[in-house]
Amino acid sequence: MGRAPCCDKANVKKGPWSPEEDAKLKAYIETNGTGGNWIALPQKIGLKRCGKSCRLRWLNYLRPNIRHGGFSEEEDNIICSLYISIGSRWSIIAAQLPGRTDNDIKNYWNTKLKKKLLGKQRKVQQARSASCLSFKQEMKRESENYRVPGMVNQASDWPLLSPPVMPLTSTNQDLYLRDQDSIRNILVKLGGRFSDDHPQSSTTSTTTNPMNFRYPFDVSFSQDHQLYEDSMTILSSASSISPLNSTCSQTNSTTHFSINQVGGPNDMIQGLDAFQAELSELIYSNNGFEGLYGTDNMVGGSSTGTSSVESSSWGDINSLAYPQFVSGFEPCQHQSIPQVSNFDESSYFGPQ
DNA sequence: AAGCTGTCCAACCGCCACCGC
DNA sequence: GGCGGTGGCGGTTGGACAGCT
Known part of the structure; x- marks a missing residue:
């Protein structure tokens, strides 16, 4: 019944x-x-x-003060940041954009932003394929020079995919930092406070990774219940994207988060669904959010320019780059911080 | 001008969480 | 704890519109 x-x-x-x-x-x-x-x-x-x-x-x-259309670039950034962090939680995303409704944002994402990002993703994919090919050739040469008896030369069997694993170079450190700033700004809008904004904070926690990349983030949130819940959700998710681990403790009036960088981008990719992972990788490997906008304005500009990207179905995306190696991601609710599972390389690289 | 195709977005649907009894 | 009513949310639909041939 x-x-x-x-x-x-x-x-x-x-x-x-x-x-x-x-x-x-x-x-x-x-x-x-x-x-x-x-x-x-x-x-x-x-x-x-x-x-x-x-x-x-x-x-x-x-409802009064509702705004329709005319999304600014800043709003785009916020939507993208939050989508990467928390997925399609439109009501939470809408809560960060005054005057916007979840329905509006959802529509905007589905009709414009998604395609815009997909267009960028395709370009990156092509560039990756090209660079991966030359890398393969290089590896082949190297492996011929250093052939070990009995060792299988796997280089020639590598798929034309570059893994979502990036060594922390000085370049992408900058990108990390830039998106840390994006996440950070959102957290601040949520009412968060960073201890490095207030050096006197006694709970500052600074963790240094093997590459000396420092994340001195310690965030305090007021106790507004909804804000607190949303912040927990977003922050814990943000810690997935931002190669961080989070811990939190609660005092009478304030919740403290210590976000410690413990791993590389592997950690970042874990815990995201396929598109979120692609999107985040796109951002980290393509000049951060600025790379999403570039010089070609795909939204609001040439609406008549129906590209192959725009006409392709969204279902294509998930099959593009990565298999479903990410599953079981549960956004953090209240104080239970999700533990990232171990990255399964075999599921990422597919059958050898 | 007519027909076709793609895009946009308001509105609907169904599921789930919450609350009071 | 179970149940029913309600609110909230995310996914989907379908009609209006614009652009193209």
């Missing part, structure tokens, strides 16, 4: 809202509020609409 419908579907109007319906709903809510019961609201004001439909209409369209 299925669950009872929330309203009598037979007597409920569907489809676009008329200006009269909008006016009725808006006037009522502005004077009386929702009364805490959306289901009963349409009956009260004589609307033949489902309560859920009223709620959606109010939240996504009639």
Whole structure:
């Protein structure tokens, strides 16, 4: 037996809202509020609409200070950062963008941002394939020089894929730092505070990795419950993308996070789904977020320029670069910090 | 001008979490 | 603890519109 419908579907109007319906709903809510019961609201004001439909209409369209369209580059960055960190948690993402609704952001992502990023991803992929080919040839030469009896020469069997494993060079250290800044800015917007902003903090925790790459992040959050929950979710997820490990402790009024860099990009990739991983790799390997925008403005610019990218289905993406080596990622809720699992190279590189 | 195709976005659907009883 | 009602959320749909042939 299925669950009872929330309203009598037979007597409920569907489809676009008329200006009269909008006016009725808006006037009522502005004077009386929702009364805490959306289901009963349409009956009260004589609307033949489902309560859920009223709620959606109010939240996504009639509510004051709603902005539609015209996403700025900064908003793009925030959306991308948060998508990489927490996935399609549109309501949380929307909470960081005043005046934006989750529906708007979701639509914007699905119709524009995703394609924009995919376009960049394709370019990177092509560049990678080219560089990987020359790397293979180099490896082949090297292996011929250093052939060990009984050792299989695997170089020639390598797939035309470059792994999401990047040594920490001075270049991508900069990229890490730049995206640390992105995540950091979001955390600050969430109400977080970094101990290196306040050197007097006694809980500062600085960890040095073998490459002397330092993440002196220690974040304090106020105790606003929703903010706290959201922050925990985002922060813990952000720690997945940002090769960090997180620990947190709670005092009476403040939650402290110590985010310690413990590994390389392997850790970063773990815990993300395929596209998030691709996206994050794209960003880290392609000039950070700036690399996503470059000089060709694919959004809002040449909308007529229907590229092969735009016409391809999103389903292609997940099959493009990486197999599903990431699974079971659960965003951190409350204080349970997820432990990253060991990177399974065989599942990444596919059958040898 | 007409038909076709692709894009955008408002709205719907179904699932799940929460809350009060 | 179980149950029903409700709110909230993310995924999906379908109609309107624009651009192309």
